[in-house]
Amino acid sequence: MGNKIFITLGSQKFQFNRLLKAVDELCEKGTVDAENVFAQIGYSDYVPQKYNYKTFLDRDEFSDEMEKADIVITHGGTGAIIEAVKKGKKVIAVPRRAKYGEHVDDHQLQLIKQFDDLNLICPCRDTNKLEIALDTVQRTKYNSYKSNTLNIISSIEDYLMEI
Template sequence: MIFITLGSQKFQFNRLLRAVDRLTASGDIDDEIFAQIGYSDYRPENYRFKEFLDRQEFSDMTDRAGIVITHGGTGAIIGALKKKKKVIAVPRRAENKEHVDDHQRQLVKEFGDLNLIYECDDCNQLGEALKKVQNMQFDSYQSNTEAYIASIEDFLKQ
């Protein structure tokens, strides 16, 4: 199953939803797809979707997925990586009114450079990205949370 998550900020990401719809309609994607579409106003015709999922629904969808396609949000990417999912991240673009700036392009590039995710900056390349990801091996995500907490505790003890 492919799970698409577009976050909960008040920006549309119709470009990505349309690309997946085209790939599904053409038969280039034949996996089950479910999308959490957020504030997008495009309504997919060839796969199931819901605007927002509660925490449990979101967790269940991520658990079921073999691949997670997401926007370039840090939380969405890290959440999928923690569950050891293959991630294709498509950054939102300011020029398409998908966000206020292009910081997601930088974030996605950093995660890609660390070999944690597959970067897909162009929705027209999404079909190829899905084919490539099937056989790719990614590095494991290592959280720094415990190191940060230990550092803060050390500081507070002083």
Template sequence: MDNKIFITLGSQKFQFNRLLKAIDELCEKGTVDAEDVFAQIGYSDYLPKNFSYKKFLDRDEFSKEMGKADIVITHGGTGAIIGAVKKGKKVIAVPRRAKYGEHVDDHQLQLVGQFKGLQLICECDDAEKIGHALETVKKTTYKEYVSNTQKIISSIDKFIENK
């Protein structure tokens, strides 16, 4: 069975050409079946030659693409990662780096490291290693995401009741 791949690069005004080029090369070599890849490329100005993409997706389109995917490749944004793991997707997170003009600082390195430490995702610290990350994610079982929102609400309720 081929794994459907959805790439989502967020909506902040930063390019992530490095990641798109790496996926494009894998498709060109035939390592990844281009038919199985769809990307929301955001503000990237590199336009993929070998797989389908759209700059931005509306909520329904995003939900549809996420639903079709087995694997989600994303930048190191908290919302993107949590959104995918909540839906039970295998996630490869590639942190944006300031030195490539992909973000203002390297906070995504720490965020991705935290999610990896929780055994929720596959960390890919270098876009050049995305092929290896794809092989890893296919044969790895990750922990299920458990939200602690209800726990927080309960503790606030208890606090208020005791006032």
């Protein structure tokens, strides 16, 4: 696969070793070309063996990696998903799970479902199915992200004019 993949795991103090290991396994199998993968691993303590990574990226580095990517693999955080879909990237979102010590609860399952219902992303609820998600994301046409910010601002302005 020749697509450039950027993995971003956010900046919260939770590891996501499970996802990083799954990508290493796909590189080992040859399903993913390790030369085309870069990860921002955050607080994970698993060190990728097959692909390049950095613990944290500054704003410019992050923007550069996002720009180069065809596919973004991310945790189920709202900010990470929205930033990638705003830039027109194909997104695979993998939820952090409480049972693996990756978060305090399983709210990312619900967030990913919402984005999936809007046909904005490819959900991958199980890292053992990451290979399937990579195939799916390449074959699927997703909706463009449309921000609702202007509508919210307009509603607030209308309300303020009425009082």
